[in-house]
Amino acid sequence: MPHLPIRRSRLRSVVLVALAIFATVVPASAHPQDGPHADVRIGIDDGGVHFTITMNLVFMDDLVTVPRESVESLHPIEADDARDALVDFFRTHNRVTVDGVEVSPVATGFEILPVDRSLVGLFPVSGLRGLQRVRLELEHSAKAPPRRVEMIWGPFPRDLLLSTPEDPRSLEIVAELTAGGLNSIVTFTEDEPEFTWHDPGAAAGERFLPVPEPVTVRTRDVPVVTLVFVVIAGLTGLVTLLGGRWRRRPFAVAVTLVLLLGLAGASWPLGRATIRDPFDDAPRLPDASEAIAIFTPLHANIYRAFDYTDESQVYDALARSVDGRLLDDLYNEIYRSLIMQEEGGAVSRVQAVTPLEQRVESIGIVPGFDAVGFHIVARWQVTGIVVHWGHSHRRTNEYAADYTVISTPAGWRIAGSQVLEQFRVDAAPAPVVLPPGTEL
DSSP: OOBOOOOOOOHHHHHHHHHHHHHHSSOTTOOOOSSOOEEEEEEEETTEEEEEEEEEHHHHHHHOOOOOSOTTOOOGGGHHHHHHHHHHHHHHHOEEEETTEEOOOEEEEEEEOOOOGGGGGGOTTTTHHHHOEEEEEEEEEOSSOOSEEEEEOOOOOBOTTTOOSSSOOBOOEEEEEEETTEEEEEEEOSSOOEEEEEOOGGGGGGGSOOOOOOOEEOEEEEEHHHHHHHHHHHHHHHHHHHHTHHHHSHHHHHHHHHHHHHHHHHTTTSSEEEEEOTTOOEEOOOOHHHHHHHHHHHHHHHHHHTTBSSHHHHHHHHTTTBOHHHHHHHIIIIIIIIISOOTTSOEEEEEEEEEEEEEEEEEEEETTTTEEEEEEEEEEEEEEEEEETTEEEEEEEEEEEEEEEEEETTEEEEEEEEEEEEEEOSOOOOOOOOOTTOOO
């Protein structure tokens, strides 16, 4: 088999290719935006449904009326009134149904968060009301582990950045949902305020795309004609030995055997046949189309692994796509630094991976691994979403890289990569600047 040229890079390259969206999707200047915002986190576990809603006073004032001494802040003495008003509001407008039973919320926590006044310049319209935030924790208890949860979000404040006097628009509520050991993004809009969650149960593993198994070569090349002459020579020798002819005509018997063995040797390249061999399980080389069919799900499953919340599950999920010799670096160098919440509380989640081009460069035995594999150059786009200060930002980046894929006892695995190109595809929309004095 031909040898495959390969660039063996450390796992850092593999992960930077696969997960660069998490690093680039958060703008270097990520910051709060003027207007109402709410950071919503939803957790579903055996005990029920839990909401953590962090909102600024602009958002709160759009929902409830809380008399307070200063319109721009909330004093600790006023916290109980604000909490009770918000709980009543969410109990009335935001419905949560667990397995067909509507469950009312109970407040399990409420706090007024510190204000960083140095950011007030980012809120020319709402001022300190945009900076002052409160955090409300609500619990919808369940008597048994939820199997189906239906959620309906209530009124939506006006989106200051996208609205104009001629075209007022409501704010989207982008929430991070943690349930069944997985992280995902849920978006509530005025047009689609409902979301239904189903317990994935044992089907959670089905979120990974199936990868074709290596096709083994259980065959052996047999020189049929040579074997025929060898058998004839053996039978001739046996007959002459048992019949006593060897002693009477030794010269003729010897010449016959030499001639038969000579013909056996001469016919070695001729009349060969391929037969199944149960002792040979070497993988067969894939062709170009098969190589692409192998790489596509392997590549996509790298992203899906990071939807898990438990570190061991992330590690196990990555092992579906990445060779074991690379897993430690992947887990230690990337998971903690990029998958956890970014500075300032931003959370990055991949929404879509779109292959654009896949070109197989070579197929053969991979040096350094002594395994069947192939070298492929891929180009793809990744669309991700960032939830930061109650606003969501979608980004699409394009990447190009070359990969090495090898056959292992566990199946096909990515064993190396090298980044060739990466750049931002979409352009960030220009913020809408409202005239001074515009009320929210």
